[in-house]
Amino acid sequence: MSDLAIKTAASESRYEITKSGAFARQQNRFTTPFGSGAGELPVEAGRYRLLWARVCPWAHRQIIAFKILGLDEVISVGTANPVRTSQGWEFSLDPQGVDPVLGIRFLSEAYAKADPDYTGRATVPAVVDITTGKVVNNDYFKLTNYWETVWAPFHKQGAPDLYPQELRAEIDALNETLFHEVNNAVYKAGFAQSQTEYEKAYDVLFARLDQLEDRLSRQRYLFGNRITDSDIRLYVTLARFDIAYHTVFKANRNRLIDFPNLWNYAKDLYQTPGFGDTTDFDAIKRGYHLNRGRNPYQILALGPDLSIWNERHDRLRFSGTAKEEAHGV
Ligand SMILES: N[C@@H](CCC(=O)N[C@@H](CS)C(=O)NCC(=O)O)C(=O)O
Numbered sequence: 268m269s270d271l272a273i274k275t276a277a278s279e280s281r282y283e284i285t286k287s288g289a290f291a292r293q294q295n296r297f298t299t300p301f302g303s304g305a306g307e308l309p310v311e312a313g314r315y316r317l318l319w320a321r322v323c324p325w326a327h328r329q330i331i332a333f334k335i336l337g338l339d340e341v342i343s344v345g346t347a348n349p350v351r352t353s354q355g356w357e358f359s360l361d362p363q364g365v366d367p368v369l370g371i372r373f374l375s376e377a378y379a380k381a382d383p384d385y386t387g388r389a390t391v392p393a394v395v396d397i398t399t400g401k402v403v404n405n406d407y408f409k410l411t412n413y414w415e416t417v418w419a420p421f422h423k424q425g426a427p428d429l430y431p432q433e434l435r436a437e438i439d440a441l442n443e444t445l446f447h448e449v450n451n452a453v454y455k456a457g458f459a460q461s462q463t464e465y466e467k468a469y470d471v472l473f474a475r476l477d478q479l480e481d482r483l484s485r486q487r488y489l490f491g492n493r494i495t496d497s498d499i500r501l502y503v504t505l506a507r508f509d510i511a512y513h514t515v516f517k518a519n520r521n522r523l524i525d526f527p528n529l530w531n532y533a534k535d536l537y538q539t540p541g542f543g544d545t546t547d548f549d550a551i552k553r554g555y556h557l558n559r560g561r562n563p564y565q566i567l568a569l570g571p572d573l574s575i576w577n578e579r580h581d582r583l584r585f586s587g588t589a590k591e592e593a594h595g596v
Contacts, residue, residue: 290457408442
């Protein structure tokens with residue numbers, strides 16, 4: 268946790284809140300990199316289990332990368348209930364309410380196995396070494412980069428390069444911006460405990476969305492005509508925007524569907540294998556809306572209309588061929 272961050276007794280927040288009322292996300296506890304160097308986590312098929320919840324954007328990124336790269340064949344996946352309990356993420360979707368591989372009921376058990384003194388929030392995504400049952404990496408920011416690089420020997424045939432060498436510096440720079448000004452900015456707006464901090468986050472978020480809207484008016488994806496790691500990172504926030512952030516987090520200057528380029532870009536990705544087929548809007552809605560503190564009567568909003576995600580997008584104007592046109596319908 269950052270020096271500034273305190274848990275405010277007055278607000279009884281379970282999140283890390285600074286004195287001025289800003290959300291200052293906790294540090295990752297398990298950050299050992301994957302690789303072949305001394306002390307690194309060995310890259311080995313069948314050894315790890317990725318734990319996620321369909322509601323979570325940081326975890327969803329990993330699943331999109333798995334599908335695109337074919338890593339779901341070599342790393343198993345465990346799915347927690349999208350509605351977090353007072354004891355944290357629970358594997359209540361599984362028979363007997365226990366993860367079938369790790370035999371745990373709550374995610375916190377795998378964190379405790381790795382560090383009995385861990386006092387932070389037990390978060391997804393978390394990678395567990397099946398041989399020990401311990402969490403070995405929960406570095407939500409870097410994980411996709413490991414899947415894209417050191418895990419390359421296990422990529423499926425024909426998998427695209429989501430993190431091309433020649434673009435890495437630019438991708439890293441954009442990812443940093445996306446993190447502060449989009450991915451985490453929605454949380455900073457939603458968790459702020461002062462008007463000033465909420466407004467700061469809101470302004471940063473919409474200023475960046477305006478810039479991205481402009482960038483995407485000139486090219487199909489963030490880096491031209493190829494999907495990269497950055498597109499995965501932007502997509503997971505956009506997919507949650509109108510259904511959750513716009514209402515629950517008060518990120519409501521306008522909706523995603525009010526930005527013509529961002530909206531068509533989001534639909535384009537949604538209709539691409541790996542994106543829409545891993546997006547569970549019902550889980551997202553439940554996970555954000557059925558928070559007991561915010562919604563004591565547990566009323567689930569009926570809207571918005573989600574069928575529009577399958578409507579035709581206009582992005583083929585940047586790279587259209589007859590074949591792609593047909594696919595985009
Ligand atoms: N690991 C990061 C980011 C991942 C994250 O925030 N995951 C959320 C779900 S989207 C989570 O697992 N929260 C559990 C909790 O707050 O108890 C963190 O600690 O802030």
